[in-house]
Amino acid sequence: MHSIDLLIFLIYMIAMLGVGYFFMRKNTGQEDYYVGGRSIGSLHIGLSVVATDVGGGFSIGLGGLGFAMGLSGSWMLFTGLLGAWLAAVILIPRVKSDPAFAKFFTFPQIVGYLYNSTTARVAALICFLGYLGFTSSQLLAGAKLASGTFEALDLQTALLIMGAIAVVYTVMGGLKAVIYTDTIQWIILMLGLMFIGIPMSFHYVGGWQGIQSTLPAEFFSFSNLTWQDLFNWGITIIPIWFVGMTLYQRIFAARDVKTAKRAWFIAGLFEWPIMALMGVSLGLLSRVAVEQGALEGFTTAMDPEMGLPVLLSQILPAGILGLMMSAYFSAVLSTADSCLMAASGNLTTDLLGKYLKGKSHRLEMRVSQLLTLLIGIVAIVIAWQMTEVLSLMLYSYAFMVSGLLVPVVAGLFFKKDNSKAAVSAMIIGGGLTATLTFLEVGLPFGLDANLFGLTASLFTYISIYKIDQIFIPSNK
Numbered sequence: 001m002h003s004i005d006l007l008i009f010l011i012y013m014i015a016m017l018g019v020g021y022f023f024m025r026k027n028t029g030q031e032d033y034y035v036g037g038r039s040i041g042s043l044h045i046g047l048s049v050v051a052t053d054v055g056g057g058f059s060i061g062l063g064g065l066g067f068a069m070g071l072s073g074s075w076m077l078f079t080g081l082l083g084a085w086l087a088a089v090i091l092i093p094r095v096k097s098d099p100a101f102a103k104f105f106t107f108p109q110i111v112g113y114l115y116n117s118t119t120a121r122v123a124a125l126i127c128f129l130g131y132l133g134f135t136s137s138q139l140l141a142g143a144k145l146a147s148g149t150f151e152a153l154d155l156q157t158a159l160l161i162m163g164a165i166a167v168v169y170t171v172m173g174g175l176k177a178v179i180y181t182d183t184i185q186w187i188i189l190m191l192g193l194m195f196i197g198i199p200m201s202f203h204y205v206g207g208w209q210g211i212q213s214t215l216p217a218e219f220f221s222f223s224n225l226t227w228q229d230l231f232n233w234g235i236t237i238i239p240i241w242f243v244g245m246t247l248y249q250r251i252f253a254a255r256d257v258k259t260a261k262r263a264w265f266i267a268g269l270f271e272w273p274i275m276a277l278m279g280v281s282l283g284l285l286s287r288v289a290v291e292q293g294a295l296e297g298f299t300t301a302m303d304p305e306m307g308l309p310v311l312l313s314q315i316l317p318a319g320i321l322g323l324m325m326s327a328y329f330s331a332v333l334s335t336a337d338s339c340l341m342a343a344s345g346n347l348t349t350d351l352l353g354k355y356l357k358g359k360s361h362r363l364e365m366r367v368s369q370l371l372t373l374l375i376g377i378v379a380i381v382i383a384w385q386m387t388e389v390l391s392l393m394l395y396s397y398a399f400m401v402s403g404l405l406v407p408v409v410a411g412l413f414f415k416k417d418n419s420k421a422a423v424s425a426m427i428i429g430g431g432l433t434a435t436l437t438f439l440e441v442g443l444p445f446g447l448d449a450n451l452f453g454l455t456a457s458l459f460t461y462i463s464i465y466k467i468d469q470i471f472i473p474s475n476k
Helices: 003-026 030-038 042-053 055-096 107-114 117-149 155-204 207-214 227-237 245-253 257-291 304-315 320-351 361-385 389-413 419-438 449-471
Strands: none
Touching: 003 155, 003 320, 042 055, 042 155, 042 245, 042 257, 042 320, 055 117, 055 227, 055 245, 055 257, 055 304, 055 389, 107 117, 107 245, 107 320, 107 389, 117 155, 117 245, 117 304, 117 320, 117 361, 117 389, 117 419, 155 207, 155 257, 155 304, 155 320, 155 361, 207 257, 227 389, 227 449, 245 257, 245 320, 257 304, 304 320, 320 361, 389 419, 389 449, 419 449
16 A cells, blocks of 8 residues: 555544544533434434444445345345334334433433333343444454555454554544544545445446456346345344444434434435445455456455455555545444444443442543443454454344344333343343354254244243233233
């Protein structure tokens, strides 16, 4: 990489740290740090939502899908559009218009209101572990980008650098820094992909004629996937819009119901078709370049998620490469910071909150910052052990969905308030998914572990609820 690219990249990173420092000076307490003062507009929130959900992990993951299966990989983010719009219509009016939730900072606080404090702590633990894994996946995505772009930089060193930058500015600035930098980062990424990455990659592989003569027809089809692929994506990604801590933080941060709903509709459109098609198209173009022998030292047998950064590093001229890499690192940081804030909120507010009651706002914020730092360090250590971004993200999603969806839907929409049923469903659902995933158990018909976890969670909740209805009149 040319020195001018490195300079551009360093200036960008320093600017992100500057934003964190600016908001560190303005934040006055947890109200600012975790929910942005509850006064943020729909455009900022909408762009922040899609930047958080798609971000670097899905950007790199989509590139890997485009490399492996072509345009059909875009259907993964179609499930994101469905989830966003369903949440806008069903979830947001229920949560944002209820005065009981007006002062909450986190998703487990809602669970605690619906059930009891024990249920809230179990939910907080599931959220914390899920977002810890998700943060790790984003840091790994950034490290892959960096190591694939900077020839002298190995994956571990890149991970330390990316992790340090993401953690430090998130620690300093809180949710306001996260949301406002997300807006900037997402705009940078979109412009970078539309006007630099895709056009130059398209030209590099010989235009449409070069693409069509290199790849088989199935790469240009939207049906080059199995029903299991679409089903597994749907059952994992759609429900996360109803249990995702990062999403509840933004619902709380919105001015009102109308603002939040508009933000979710904006986010859905940006997920699919806009970002979905751009991401897989770049992955497809990297596959064309590999098949043509144009990427030095890279073959189809290597990690497909590395194809995109290697392609960009070889085709972009000095100066432009620095801009494009800054765009992609923007996407990585936009998700890593949000997930880190979610994990920190769970730990500080839900698991350790009773120890901070009665303390000054300044002390609350300093403790929040310290815990955010410690969580960030643990996330870096986890990422150090992993190799595939998309799998780590989907595992984290699946664990949270199978543990949290059934009790939340039952409590919010069906007014079922059996805490014993909720806790049991959380533990059994999330535990089964985690066990099947960790042991790499082969499941029938190629279905995802999340389906079995969700089924177990639903069966557990209904069984205990019915039993208690028979023997105990009320069990709240």
